[in-house]
Amino acid sequence: MTTIGRRPQTIAWLALVAALFFFPYFDTWPGFAWFLRNLEETTGLNLSVFEVTTFAVWLVILTGLNLLTGYSGQISLGHSALVAAGGYIAAILLDPDNSTEVPVAVAVLGAGLGACAIGFAIGVPALRLSGPYLAIATLALIVSLPQLLKLDNIAEWTGGASGINLPTPHAPSFLDGVVDDHQWLYYSVMFPAVIMTVLAWNLMRSRVGRAFIALRDSEIGAQQMGVNVALYKTLAFGLSALYAGVGGGLFAYQQQFVSPESFGVFQSIQLLVAVVIGGLASILGSILAAAFFTFQVGVIGRLTEVIPAVDRLRWAFYGVLLIVMMVSLPTGAAGLVRRLARLRLADVVSAWRSGDVGRAISSLRERPAVVRILGAPSMKQTPTMETKQGGDDRSD
Amino acid sequence: MLKLQDVHASYGPVLALRGVSLEVPKGGIATVLGANGAGKSSTLRAISGLLHPSSGVIELDGQRIDRLQPERIVRLGISQVPEGRQIFTDFTVGENLRLGAYARNDRDGVRRDLERVFSYFPVLRERRGQTAGLLSGGEQQMLAIGRALMARPRVLLLDEPSLGLAPLVVREIFRIIKAINEEEGLTTLLVEQDASLALGVAQHGYVLETGSVVLHDSAENLRRDDSVRRSYLGF
Amino acid sequence: MDEFEEFAQQVVTGASIGSIYAIVALAIVMIYRSTSVVNFAQGELAMFTTFISWSFIQSLDYFWASFALTILVAFFLGGALEVLVMRPVEQAPHLNSIVVTLGLLAVFNSLAFWRYGPVPRAFPKPEILSGDPITVGSVTISQLNLGIIVIALLIMAALFGLFNYTKLGLAMRATAQNPVASRLVGINVSRMLALGWALSAAVGAIGGMLTAASLTLSVDMMVAILIFAFAGAVLGGLDSPAGAIVGGLGVGILQALAGNYISSQVDIMAAFVIIIAVLMLRPTGLFGRRVVRRV
Numbered sequence: 001m002t003t004i005g006r007r008p009q010t011i012a013w014l015a016l017v018a019a020l021f022f023f024p025y026f027d028t029w030p031g032f033a034w035f036l037r038n039l040e041e042t043t044g045l046n047l048s049v050f051e052v053t054t055f056a057v058w059l060v061i062l063t064g065l066n067l068l069t070g071y072s073g074q075i076s077l078g079h080s081a082l083v084a085a086g087g088y089i090a091a092i093l094l095d096p097d098n099s100t101e102v103p104v105a106v107a108v109l110g111a112g113l114g115a116c117a118i119g120f121a122i123g124v125p126a127l128r129l130s131g132p133y134l135a136i137a138t139l140a141l142i143v144s145l146p147q148l149l150k151l152d153n154i155a156e157w158t159g160g161a162s163g164i165n166l167p168t169p170h171a172p173s174f175l176d177g178v179v180d181d182h183q184w185l186y187y188s189v190m191f192p193a194v195i196m197t198v199l200a201w202n203l204m205r206s207r208v209g210r211a212f213i214a215l216r217d218s219e220i221g222a223q224q225m226g227v228n229v230a231l232y233k234t235l236a237f238g239l240s241a242l243y244a245g246v247g248g249g250l251f252a253y254q255q256q257f258v259s260p261e262s263f264g265v266f267q268s269i270q271l272l273v274a275v276v277i278g279g280l281a282s283i284l285g286s287i288l289a290a291a292f293f294t295f296q297v298g299v300i301g302r303l304t305e306v307i308p309a310v311d312r313l314r315w316a317f318y319g320v321l322l323i324v325m326m327v328s329l330p331t332g333a334a335g336l337v338r339r340l341a342r343l344r345l346a347d348v349v350s351a352w353r354s355g356d357v358g359r360a361i362s363s364l365r366e367r368p369a370v371v372r373i374l375g376a377p378s379m380k381q382t383p384t385m386e387t388k389q390g391g392d393d394r395s396d
Numbered sequence: 397m398l399k400l401q402d403v404h405a406s407y408g409p410v411l412a413l414r415g416v417s418l419e420v421p422k423g424g425i426a427t428v429l430g431a432n433g434a435g436k437s438s439t440l441r442a443i444s445g446l447l448h449p450s451s452g453v454i455e456l457d458g459q460r461i462d463r464l465q466p467e468r469i470v471r472l473g474i475s476q477v478p479e480g481r482q483i484f485t486d487f488t489v490g491e492n493l494r495l496g497a498y499a500r501n502d503r504d505g506v507r508r509d510l511e512r513v514f515s516y517f518p519v520l521r522e523r524r525g526q527t528a529g530l531l532s533g534g535e536q537q538m539l540a541i542g543r544a545l546m547a548r549p550r551v552l553l554l555d556e557p558s559l560g561l562a563p564l565v566v567r568e569i570f571r572i573i574k575a576i577n578e579e580e581g582l583t584t585l586l587v588e589q590d591a592s593l594a595l596g597v598a599q600h601g602y603v604l605e606t607g608s609v610v611l612h613d614s615a616e617n618l619r620r621d622d623s624v625r626r627s628y629l630g631f
Numbered sequence: 632m633d634e635f636e637e638f639a640q641q642v643v644t645g646a647s648i649g650s651i652y653a654i655v656a657l658a659i660v661m662i663y664r665s666t667s668v669v670n671f672a673q674g675e676l677a678m679f680t681t682f683i684s685w686s687f688i689q690s691l692d693y694f695w696a697s698f699a700l701t702i703l704v705a706f707f708l709g710g711a712l713e714v715l716v717m718r719p720v721e722q723a724p725h726l727n728s729i730v731v732t733l734g735l736l737a738v739f740n741s742l743a744f745w746r747y748g749p750v751p752r753a754f755p756k757p758e759i760l761s762g763d764p765i766t767v768g769s770v771t772i773s774q775l776n777l778g779i780i781v782i783a784l785l786i787m788a789a790l791f792g793l794f795n796y797t798k799l800g801l802a803m804r805a806t807a808q809n810p811v812a813s814r815l816v817g818i819n820v821s822r823m824l825a826l827g828w829a830l831s832a833a834v835g836a837i838g839g840m841l842t843a844a845s846l847t848l849s850v851d852m853m854v855a856i857l858i859f860a861f862a863g864a865v866l867g868g869l870d871s872p873a874g875a876i877v878g879g880l881g882v883g884i885l886q887a888l889a890g891n892y893i894s895s896q897v898d899i900m901a902a903f904v905i906i907i908a909v910l911m912l913r914p915t916g917l918f919g920r921r922v923v924r925r926v
Contacts, residue, residue, distance in 0.1 A: 069726075073724070073726055075726055075729050075730070125907065125910070125911055128910070128911065128914065129910055129914070131725045131726060131729065132663075132668075132669035132725065132729060132869075133865070133910055133914065135669065135671070135729050136669065136861050136865060136906060137903075137906050137907055137910060139671065139858065139861065140858050140861065140862065140899075140902055140903040140906045140907075141903055143854065143855065143858045143899055143903075144858070144899040144900040144902065144903045147897070147898075147899045147900055148900055151897075216726075265854070266737075269733050269736065269737055272730060272733060273734075273737075276730060309745060312741065312744045312745035312748075313741055313742070313745045314741065315737040315738070315740055315741035315744070316737065316738045316741035316742050316745070317741075318734075318737050318741075319733075319734040319735060319736070319737030319738030319739075319741065320734070320738060321734075322730060322731070322733065322734035322737070323716055323731050323734040323735065323738075326720055326723075326727050326730050326731050326734070327716075327719040327720055327731070328719075330723070330727065444815065446811075446814065446815075465819075466814040466815065466817075467814065467817050467818065467819045470814075470815065470816065470817035471817055475815070476815050478811065478812070478815060482809055482811050482812040482815070483809075483812065484805055484808050484809055484812060485808065485809075486808055486920060487804075487805070487808070491801075495801065495805055495816050496816055498798070498801075498802065498816045498817050498818055499816065499817030543816065544815075547816065547817070
């Protein structure tokens with residue numbers, strides 16, 4: 001699939017793992033610290049250990065969303081609600097005001113399982129709902145969520161409008177001096193995040209992933225191919241809810257705070273924007289989505305200092321980005337990366353070197369990947385007769 | 397009446413028609429044969445304006461139509477019975493037929509043509525008020541043909557009318573197609589996978605292979621042609 | 632006030648707010664009926680055009696002229712949106728168009744926020760409807776609310792007439808059902824789709840302006856209303872204008888009753904419950920047509 005050899009690939013992976021593992025210690029090297037500071041001052045990109053930990057939290061959440069919307073094609077605006085569920089479950093379990101001392105891992109796991117149960121519960125009625133109806137129902141869910149969280153009857157647990165505050169997590173005593181609090185936070189969040197991402201990647205390459213994609217492309221078609229639609233649709237909801245719940249739990253743990261304002265319809269849209277930009281139906285897409293989601297805050301903030309209007313126009317920017325992506329690049333940044341990787345640049349480069357620029361350009365233009373991006377050369381391209389119903393019209 | 401000259405058309409990067417040329421004389425009935433993917437449906441789509449040719453000429457009675465929008469081409473007198481019928485499943489039979497006459501303004505003419513369609517397809521009159529989606533496959537095909545006729549076309553295009561239908565039903569439909577052509581002198585171009593059926597009603601035939609015409613002759617000669625018999629007639 | 636009168640009052644109050652839901656629901660049904668797309672940006676588009684009407688009123692100082700002008704602006708804005716933004720994803724799976732409308736939601740919310748800021752503004756009531764409330768027994772209804780109910784019914788009648796008794800309406804319905812077949816009978820599908828959006832935006836603008844006249848004009852005013860409108864549209868049937876009215880009014884009345892007899896804290900949740908219940912029990916809604924499909 002790629003043109004890079006086996007050995008360089010393994011080395012690249014090992015380098016990546018090493019970078020992830022030692023990242024919290026990079027800033028002890030003054031050169032890197034200087035680089036980070038300047039990066040933030042100029043572009044607003046905040047690559048501190050805490051922010052990268054935040055990235056890991058959203059990675060879990062967005063991977064879950066991608067499983068549901070990207071792979072399985074279900075538009076659910078309720079993902080944010082499941083994240084909230086996970087966050088609140090973990091927060092309640094970790095709240096020092098409540099009696100028992102619950103270890104963080106248990107709390108996060110509990111959050112995941114709780115949200116997963118809710119997800120399966122949503123999945124069952126969702127079986128009967130097709131695209132737009134599901135979106136409507138989940139939109140109603142997410143808009144009513146803040147109201148639910150502020151209800152007087154349960155405010156005792158949820159903290160009502162002010163939410164729940166959690167104590168700062170500390171590294172266990174035997175690691176004192178080896179890791180500081182932020183570094184400990186990084187490891188305790190990044191580790192499960194990486195595991196869950198790898199798990200998702202494997203799962204999507206297995207039969208489950210194929211079933212999800214069949215489900216997305218055509219429920220009726222999938223059924224006729226022998227895919228148990230009910231099972232996989234429910235599984236999609238449950239699985240994505242698990243990720244949302246774990247992500248929500250990690251969110252509560254890391255941010256040390258949950259409130260009704262932390263979640264809502266605009267966050268749901270923001271999550272959707274992120275996965276669309278990152279790339280639907282792609283684990284790489286989820287990673288890019290999490291990167292976008294986390295780091296754009298800083299970049300937009302920086303931009304606002306230069307152009308004040310940006311602050312209020314932030315959502316217009318996201319909206320336009322979403323629309324443009326849907327129209328021109330539905331596979332997102334990950335799709336672009338995949339297409340560029342398929343471009344065999346070696347031939348083009350050699351043609352360039354031999355001075356034959358014209359031939360290099362035309363050979364580049366004819367590459368299937370480029371054709372797919374830019375359309376067939378010198379052929380008039382017009383919309384075809386493909387319809388949403390009526391099956392496959394491309395028989396001849 | 398209907399003429400295609402060296403028509404090229406593609407779906408994005410995929411070339412579907414590579415220089416198709418064919419001609420249907422006024423009042424005649426011709427057929428386009430070929431395997432799946434040969435370009436038969438694409439030819440009809442190009443004629444109806446649903447697929448824009450990248451080069452070549454399409455003429456209706458001497459007038460060029462290859463750059464026109466489908467809405468315009470319908471009003472010039474070309475009606476297509478598309479592949480898979482494409483009826484309006486949520487409307488009644490009557491509404492479907494009336495929609496066929498959408499482009500027309502002559503109320504009396506439309507009423508008369510409705511009667512004529514019912515006389516060709518009595519079952520449609522019976523099922524006039526029924527939702528079209530509930531009809532059987534054969535009835536839907538008749539409805540699709542009837543709808544196309546309601547436009548009072550000068551040229552009728554049919555895309556694989558036999559698809560998915562029982563042999564008895566298909567024979568009946570083809571009998572009616574031939575009757576329409578003879579009684580009204582309606583120029584007809586028929587795309588079909590079932591070659592023997594098509595050559596039974598057509599006067600002239602074109603064989604398409606990967607987007608170009610490889611053979612064309614009178615239907616009678618094609619029926620006797622060895623290569624055609626082997627490839628398409630199962631001999 | 633005895634129990635029955637209190638109940639009647641709640642019904643009347645509920646019908647008042649419900650008629651706004653009904654108008655927005657009509658806009659939703661309009662787009663769904665003509666393009667098979669659910670427009671999540673409906674509320675924000677209505678809000679945005681209402682702010683435009685506010686600008687008109689500031690400069691023209693004449694309510695009905697601004698009203699009419701805004702409807703016209705909304706009409707063309709809706710048509711433009713269809714041609715420029717929705718057309719490219721027309722051929723793609725439904726998921727794409729839903730996502731695009733969510734993008735539009737964000738865009739219009741943000742544009743309004745940028746241009747007009749977070750402070751709510753007073754929106755003038757039209758002269759005719761500013762008089763004293765009308766009283767029947769001990770049940771009162773303001774003239775404005777009565778006017779809104781009447782307008783909602785008028786719009787519904789107009790749309791109903793359009794869809795069922797005109798050739799244009801038939802063409803729009805046909806386009807939503809089967810664009811290919813529609814083109815083959817000579818319908819200009821592009822024009823029908825644009826028209827669907829244009830009309831929907833116009834109706835939405837009316838809903839927005841009436842909302843502002845009833846409450847205050849603010850950037851967030853349509854968010855909750857959109858949910859209730861969706862509940863009404865789903866309840867009545869996504870493809871039925873009559874259903875939108877019945878559904879919208881029904882949701883408004885149920886909301887008033889729930890708020891009065893249970894608790895005002897649960898009204899949005901109540902809408903959610905309504906939506907779920909309808910979708911589980913009778914997905915096509917009260918008046919929607921059952922979709923027939925032979926696989």
